[in-house]
Structures are given as structure tokens and as C-alpha cells.
Amino acid sequence: MDLRFTPEEQAFRKEVREWVAANLPRDIKEKVDRGIELTCDDFSRWMRILSERGWIATNWPKEAGGPGLNIAQKYILEEEIFLGGAPRTVHFGTRMVGPVLLRYGTEEQKKKYLPKILTSEEIWCQGYSEPGAGSDLASLKTSAVRDGDHYVVNGTKIWTSYAHCADRMFALVRTSVEPKKQDGITVLLIDLKLPGLTVRPIITIDGRHHFNQEFFDNVRVPVEDRVGEEGQGWAIAKYLLGHERSNGSGVSMIKWRATKLREMASKERADGERLENEPAFRRKIAELESDLRALELTSLRVLASASADKPIGPEASVLKFRMACMQQAVTELMMEAGAYYAHPLDREALRGQSNAEQVGPDYQFRMAPEYFQMRGTSIAGGSNEIQKNIIAKRVLGL
Amino acid sequence: MDFEYSDDQSLLKDSVDRFIQNNYGFEQRRKLVATDEGYSDKNWSQFAELGWLGMPFPEQYGGFGGTPVETMIVMEAFGTGLVAEPYLPTVVLGGGAILHGGSEEQKQAILPAVAEGKLKLALAFAERQSRYNLADVETSAKKDGGSYVLNGMKGVVFGAPSADKIIVVARTSGQSRDADGISLFLVDKDAQGLRVRGYPTADGLRAGEVYLDNVKVGADALVGEEGKGLPLLEKVIDHGIAAISAEAVGAMKALNDMTLEYLKTREQFGQPIGRFQVLQHRMVDMFIAHEEAKSMAMMAAMRVDEADETERKKAMSAAKVQIGKSARYVGQQGIQLHGGIGMTDEYAAGHYFKRLTMIDRSFGDTDFHLKRFADL
Amino acid sequence: MDLRFSPEEEAFREKVRAWVREKLPQDIREKVDRGFELSCDDLRRWMKILSAEGWIATNWDKKDGGPGFTAGQKYLFEDELFLGGAPRTIHFGTRMVGPVLLAFGTEEQKRKYIPKILTSEEIWSQGYSEPGSGSDLASLKLSAVRDGDHYVVNGTKIWSSHAHCADRMFALTRTSTTGKKQEGITCLLIDLKAPGVTIRPIITIDGRHVFNQEFFDDVRVPVEDRVGEEGEGWRIAKYLLGHERSNASWISITKRTLVKTKEIAAEERVSGGRLIDDEVFRHKIADCEQELQTLELTALRTLSAAAADKPMDLGQAGLIKLRTAEVIKRVNELSMEAGAYYAQPFEPQAIRGGWNEEPVGPDYLFRMAPDYFEARAMSIAGGSNEIQKNIIAKGVLGL
Ligand SMILES: Cc1cc2nc3c(=O)[nH]c(=O)nc-3n(C[C@H](O)[C@H](O)[C@H](O)COP(=O)(O)OP(=O)(O)OC[C@H]3O[C@@H](n4cnc5c(N)ncnc54)[C@H](O)[C@@H]3O)c2cc1C
């Protein structure tokens, strides 16, 4: 057992840090720093920069175009990217489509889609949830009916993050109604520009545009864009879950936010002193940091015990759950730090669409909007309740 | 010891509840808060007609002569509808400052106009650095012959964009955070040198930054005694706490009702999600949070007029701590139990959550009041 | 709306306060204050003093021998009793047996049992729980088989508080195993001195003796000690629930405990100063004080509703039970935190009294760890917090 990183790993850290400092565009860094909404173009720009360096598909094997990093390096890379102030990427292409195609895709599909994911030319979104199918995903209803060389798709998907920035959707659809509802589900890769498909923006409570709803009205999807067999969709989704959960980047995001919180607490004043010296607030920061350390170590433990042939098991639910809690805790403290200045919220300014005079400190959008937005982390990708159900059942045997 | 409403109070409650039911549907409110002003003049006139704008003022000033219990009844109902009209800044804060500290002339001039709906007010007390410390006042008021010259900036002034007059808290002597030397001035919004930068707030209401650049006011603008404004301000803010606590209780009730209904109707895994015991227990905890908040809001209404200042402050702090705890829990879980739809701006739950969140950021948060409660 | 008590009520409060000051025996007061276990004799002595004043059966109507308190008076009475340092009584006689006999008992039963409850000559215990039946009480198995003029009782009851001090038990037994399990339950009044009854003490994690397990081996209970009809036991138990839950006295006990916690925090030192002046600890105490105040106001709301003849609000009653459990646990936890290292010494013999070794630590030593341990039970006994939540979810929220 040894907690230290090797000299090579430390050198790698330095390399990444310097690279981020040199390559992250100023304007994007500032938006992230201030909590201003990023445009689709901002995301795409940053993803292309990562692509050029070969650091976009960190979870892919080297043969497939991944950078071939070991677990420690991957951890360091993600951490340095976030601590350097970079935004999250729209990662459905690398996190979902890539692993799925590598495992289940035809040669033609791989040739058609993987290169553009690696170059970030094409952005993907995830079409799982529907109005009637959330936690109970298997009850999804968007239908795909075979008609010659095509599937005719009808129905709706909802809560689709960044669909408005995306070119394509990785979708779960129903191709047949089976006694066991899991059995009738199929994966389709859907071009969002196809006729009959409309994307409706949904504004979230923080005032940003993150979500969308898509309506499918006789959308014709070529059969060659089906992944795997008809009815294999559920198995593919389950295979992916393992991938999605082994994502450790949550911790680095929280760490970065914790540094922002400290900055705010040193700038805000309470009774003429720095807020960070106010006993109750100081204690809350200390509690947060100790929780964060516990989460980081647990996350390292889980990552270290996993390997290529032994993917992370349901323990990942513990991480997912705790990460959601911590994201929420750190953003709540930022809001508390703001006191009255958590109130002002000019949505146009938040979305970078206003030149009106700034109200309050320049980190003002880090207060209420971030807090509101992070309420979603305990709902998205399997709610806290669902994670606990999984732990109860699969870890504790209840 | 009696927590029951009198007959008149029950009538008042029915009438405000009815108003909310008829005029404050979620879609109606959404349209309203999206307008430039963020509220409706028509509603405001109706408040005047129904006597709500003069609720706490004595009859000789055109008021209704209500106690803080009447204000509680109005505010609680307003909470259920997330009423956006600047009632709190005008009637409770601005009106309260004049009522509790103003001269006879000021009362005559201001209160009847407020009660008739002709005059809106705001109370400018916070500053960029002040957090919730009411004595942390840097805005200055310098005596200049028979008048005062005000300089500085007041932050996050609720209702400032709609106010006709703003009561500005400024320092006439002493150092920032001294208890002595604080004075209140009644200033016209269009006074020379006064500028308001208005903006919407996270909960859809309106506030503003008030910049004062050599604003000259006469001695008759002084509300209360020069340099002795802090106890008056504390009293007014305590009334604000009692009122906003009731509003929070109303908002919690509405969010709880909505969530309970959702648990009974939303189906996943072939059954209403309300069948899952974790969600049942969560809902019970939300129910408890609301009941506890209600107990304390009632207490606050009954004690905010308490003559003993320390007792009053201690009681208001205890109430505000409970409101903070309950509002946080109900708000957060209200979103959680709704899942994705709880996160959307198109759905009501998020708006209740946001108002509840911002109530904890008003007049002192949970930590602030826990400390005040412990220190008193 | 008005928070003040009437002048008459205030006068009543004063009267009770003076009475407690005068009548509560010094030795009992001290044991309570220091966290010593009270002996059966201590409890009986105090109950007889209350009886002599006519203040034992505060929940009974005047015509039945109660003092005829209003809801407000009852509240003030208990508040003063506990703030004045009195111990809890063994109240199964007044809280369970009395109300049940008054509603369901025969004249003979009333004549036989009620007077001795009023004088505290006889002490009762509650025989509900069994090893296999706790939250799911209706699954109870203690069997009572009719044999002529008697029931023959076999089986076991457990967790019976103060059964070792008691003369009799108010027991739920099974007289039939067919049909719905609730329908085969019968209420028996069992003499604990009857042949075939053995009582085994169970020491709790705090080192005190409160619990017991009873074994029934062919115990013969006369048929005239059956309350109500055969199979009516469940209905009787449900009737009682209403009585038990409207009990706000734990709030007063929590208030007293908090006073003690503050005393402890004023004695303890931290970095040379008083612990009670430590910023963090002070806020924790304030937090408990605030929560307690909320609970008390909620209890007062229920009293006000009772005075206005409104029906009992199940939700409020349940929340008082479960929130009080949380707050009292927290207050006791704070006393323990206050003790730091001195929460550690633990000599179970000493807590039981009559032990003459040299004492260790401050004289409130037992108020720290043992009280914290003991308080864990608050959210288990009398319907656990989880069960309370189930009841509210179902009965109030309709889930
Ligand atoms: C920020 C965000 C981003 C998202 N991005 C995407 C995306 O890109 N693509 C996509 O397809 N979807 C996305 N989603 C949708 C997300 O996957 C769903 O919101 C989630 O699965 C929950 O489903 P639901 O919203 O229908 O809530 P429901 O499933 O209706 O749940 C409502 C409540 O019931 C609880 N509940 C449900 N079942 C149980 C149970 N068995 N036991 C206990 N409690 C239960 C839930 O925990 C929740 O509290 C996103 C959601 C959010 C908030």
C-alpha cells in the first residue's frame, strides 16, 4: 500500500497542467470560472483541442485511438483538466457510443462513426429517458417499426442533455412488445437532422439550457444504424452502465469547486472579517474538505481494484451517490457564502447574452444557479434512491 | 394559550385563499414574473380594495388595525401562490419602518397612501459587505446645514425597482458595525443622485442595487431619531422575519401538496412511486418539516410585538432557524421526489424550491440566527 | 391567537411548582439528577405521594378519581413535575389499565383494580412484546387456552419495563389461531405472583435494570380477569393507542435534560475556558434548544385544538412522538460529548446505587454515556420511529 504517485506520474501531472494552462481558451476558462453558460460552440472548440492532443477518448483502448493511459494517469489527467478550469465535455460519444461500437458494432459502423468521435467533429447525445420512463427505463415506449431498409421511429425522448448541441443520438427504442419488457428494446443511432425530428429546449430551474425533449414523427432510420440485434438493447445498456460508473471525474470537479469556494470565502466579508474566518462557516468548509478526502480515497480504492477484465461492480453506486451529495454540498456552501448576493439572477447575463452592468461579485453566478443546477445530480443517471436500491440488493443482499 | 383564529381572521384567510386560487395559478404567475415589472398593478389595486395593503396600520392612517397574526394569514396564503407583488417591501418593511419609527407627519403622509395602493416602498438596509449584520453600514449621511447628504451603495434592495420611495439606512456617525450612529432616511426614488440598478432575483422577484451619489434630503426625511436607528431597524426586520416565515410555511404546504399528489399519480415499475417506503418516509419528514415550521411561524406572529427586545429577538431567531431548516428540507426533497420534471423551469415545484431557498438568504440565514439565538 | 397562559393557569403552575419543591423526596431528586437507577421502592414512594394529592391519574375524568385537569393544566402539571426533578412513574396502571377498564371492564373489575391504581398500592406492567413480535405486534403468540373458569397461559413476554417492580401485567394473549391474526387476541390481567410466572431481568446497554422477560408455564388466570370479550384484544389495544400517543411529557423531560446538559457544559473545561462558551458547542446546544422549542409549540397547538374541541390530529401526535425521540437522543448525546474522556468510565454496579467504592469523575458521570445509551431506546419503544412514519404515511398522507 502506498498513497504516493511515482515520479513518472508526477511528471505526467506537470505535463498535463502546463498543457491545460497553455491550451484552454481564455474565454472558455472565464465562463467556467464565472458560471456563465457555455455555448455549443464553446464545447465543440474545447473538445477539438482535446482531440488534437489525443486526450478525448481516455477510456478507449490504444488500438482504438485512446491515449493508452493507466488508471493513475487517467485520474491525473482528469484532475488536472478540471483543476485547470476546463469545462466538462459532451462525452456521450466517447463514453457511450465508442465502447458500444467497439464491442457490438459492425466494421462499417466503426468506420463511419468512431473517427468523428475521436476528432470531435460529431457530438452525440443520450436518448434513454421518456416522460413515462425514468427510473423504470425498461418501460420506454418510443417505437421503431421495421419498414424495408428502415426503422420508422415514433414517440418522444426527454431530459436529453445537450441534444441541442448534438449531431446524433444514441437511442433506446422499442422494436417489439414482449412479455418481459426488457426484451423488446433495441439500440439505434439516430441522425438528429433527419426529417420528422424536432428538438424542443427545456430550460432548467437554474435558468440555463441543458435539457431538451425530442419528438419523433415517422423518422426513418436506416437499418444499418441499428447496433447489435433487435432486442439486444437492454444488454447493451447494461454493459455500458459499468463504463459510465467507472467515471472518476466527479471528484476532480468537486475539488475544483472546493477551491472556488475557498476563493469566495476569502473574498466575502462577515462582520468585517473574511468569511473563511467565521467559525460556523469555517467548520462547514472543513467538514466538506474532510468528506471530500474520504470520497477521493474511496474512489481511488475502487478504481485501483478494478481492471480491464474486472469492471467496477455495484460499489460504483456508492461513489455515484456520494459524489452527488458532495456536488450538492459544495454548491450549497457557495450559495450560502453569497448571502444577499445569492438573490440577483439575470438569466440573460447567465447565458452570456447581456451586456448590462454586473451586479455583485464576478462569481455571482456560482451562487444560486450552481446550487439549483446541482440538485439534478441526485436525479440524473440513476437517482440516489435507485443507487441505494442497487447497493441494498447487489452489495448487501437485501 | 390559544392557536385558533378568531372569526374575522378566518374570514380574512378565506378571502386571501380565494384570491390566490382565482388569480395565482402557476401559469398566471409565470407570465407575470416574466414581464418587465414582474408583478401586476391590477392585483395591487385589488390588494388595496381588499384592505390588505393597510393591514398592519391603525385605522386613523387608513389601515385595518391588524395584528401580526393578520399579516401572517396574508403572507401564508401569498406563499402558497408565490405572490410576486412587492407586499413585503412595501407594507411590512417600508410601511413597518414608518409605522414603528416615523413621525406623525410621516405616518399621515405615507401610510394612507400605501394603504390605498398609491405608494410603494422599499427598505434599503443591506450592503455589499454586510451579510446579515444590520449594523454593518458604510453608506454615509453627512449633516449639511438643515439637510443630509447621502453617499454610498445599498445592495439587494427588495422591491427597489417598483418603489416610489426608499427608506435608506445610513450612518450619521461612528464606525461601520457600531450600534450607534445609524439613521433611516425616507428618500424619493427620483431624488437627484439616486440610481437604482434593478434586476430579477433567483426566485423571480425584483430587487435592485441602490447607488447614492450626494443625494440631498431635508431633516424631515429622517425616520426616527438620528443615530438611534438600529433598534428600529431590528424591529422592522423582525417583523419581516415573522412575515416571511409565514410565507415560507405557505410555500412549503403548496410544495408538499404537489409532491404528495405526484407520489400518488406518478407510476414507475408498474406502481405509484408513493408505494416505495423510502419515499413514504421522506414525504412524512417533509410533512413534519412543514408542521414544525408552522408552529414556529405562529409563535413568531404572536411574539413579534413583544415589548422585551431580547425576548423578541430570541423568539424571531428561533423561528427563522426552524424556517431555514424546514424550507431547505422541503425544497430539496420536493425536487428530488419529482425527478427530472422537478428540475424544469416549466414546472411549479422548482419555483417553490427557489423561493424557499431565497427565504433562507433573507434577514439572516440559519447559521446567522442560530448564532444570534445562542448569543442572546 | 395568544401564546400566554391565563392567570389561573399561571397560578396553577406556581402551585404545582411549590408542591413539587416541598414533596419530592431529596434522595429521589438526587438520584434522578445524577442518573442513578431508581429502586422499585423509590418509584412506589413517589407514586404514593402523588396519589395522596390526587395527582396520579391526571388523564382520568374527575368522576373516575382523576383530578379533572384541563388539557392545559395537565400539560403544566407534567412540565412542572419534570422540571422540578421528579422521576417518571410506572404509569401502566393509570395510562392503560384504568382507561381500558373504564371503557371495557366489568363493574367487578373496576371495583377490584381501580382503587388500588389510584392509591398506587398496585403497580402494573405492560405485556405486549414478545421475542417474535415487536413492531408486528399482531403476530404475538403467548397462548391462553380456556379450561373451565380459567385460562391456561403459556409462552413468554419480553422488554416489559419495570415488570420486576410490578404486581400485575396488562397482557395481550392469543386465544385463537384461526382467522385474521388480529382477531384471535385477548386481553388478560395477570397476577405476576401467580404460580408458573418467572421474571428474568434484562440489563440494558446503559447498565440499568428496566427491562424484563417473563416466562409463563401453565399459569392459570381466572376468566373474570379477561377484559372485554375473547378476540377483542386488538380493538382494545387500538383504543389505547390514542391515549398513549397524546403524551407530551417527554418534551418536559427533554427540557430538564437540556438544563442538565447546560450545567454539565458550564462545569466542563476546554482550553481553560468553560465548554459552554465554546462557539461550536454553544451552537449545538442552541440548536437543540431551538428544536425543543419547536416541539413544545407543536404540542401547545395540539392542546389548543383540544381546548377548541377539535379532533386529535394524528399527524401532529405522531410527529411529536418521533421528533421528541430524535431531540432527546441528541440532547443526551451532547451531554456525552461534553464529558470527553469522562464519558468513558463505566461501572454498572455504581449506577445501580448502594455501591461504596470511591467515585470516579464528576458527580454527573452517569448523565453522560449511560444516558446517551439509554436514550437510543426512545425511537424504538412504543412504536419505533419507522412505524410512526408508516402510520403517518398511511393514516395522514394516504400513501
Ligand atoms: C441533469 C440531468 C441530466 C439528464 N440527462 C439525461 C440524458 O442526457 N439522457 C437521458 O436519457 N436522460 C437524462 N436524464 C434523465 C434521468 O436519467 C432521469 O431523470 C432519471 O432516470 C429519473 O427518472 P425520472 O426523472 O422519470 O424520475 P422518476 O423515475 O419518476 O422518479 C421520481 C422519484 O421517484 C424515485 N423512485 C423511482 N423509482 C424508485 C424506486 N424503485 N425506489 C425508490 N425510489 C424510486 C426517484 O428516485 C425520484 O426521486 C437527465 C436528468 C437530469 C436531472
Ligand SMILES: Cc1cc2nc3c(=O)[nH]c(=O)nc-3n(C[C@H](O)[C@H](O)[C@H](O)COP(=O)(O)OP(=O)(O)OC[C@H]3O[C@@H](n4cnc5c(N)ncnc54)[C@H](O)[C@@H]3O)c2cc1C
Ligand atoms: C425502552 C423500552 C421499553 C419498552 N417497554 C415495553 C413494555 O413495557 N412492554 C412491552 O410490551 N414492550 C416494551 N418495549 C418493546 C417495544 O414495544 C418493541 O421494542 C417495539 O415494538 C419494537 O419491536 P422489536 O424490538 O421487536 O423490533 P422489530 O419490530 O423487530 O424492529 C426492528 C427494526 O425494524 C424496523 N421495522 C419493523 N417493521 C417495520 C416496517 N414495517 N417498516 C419499517 N421498519 C420496520 C423497526 O423500526 C426497527 O428499527 C419496550 C422497548 C424499549 C426499547
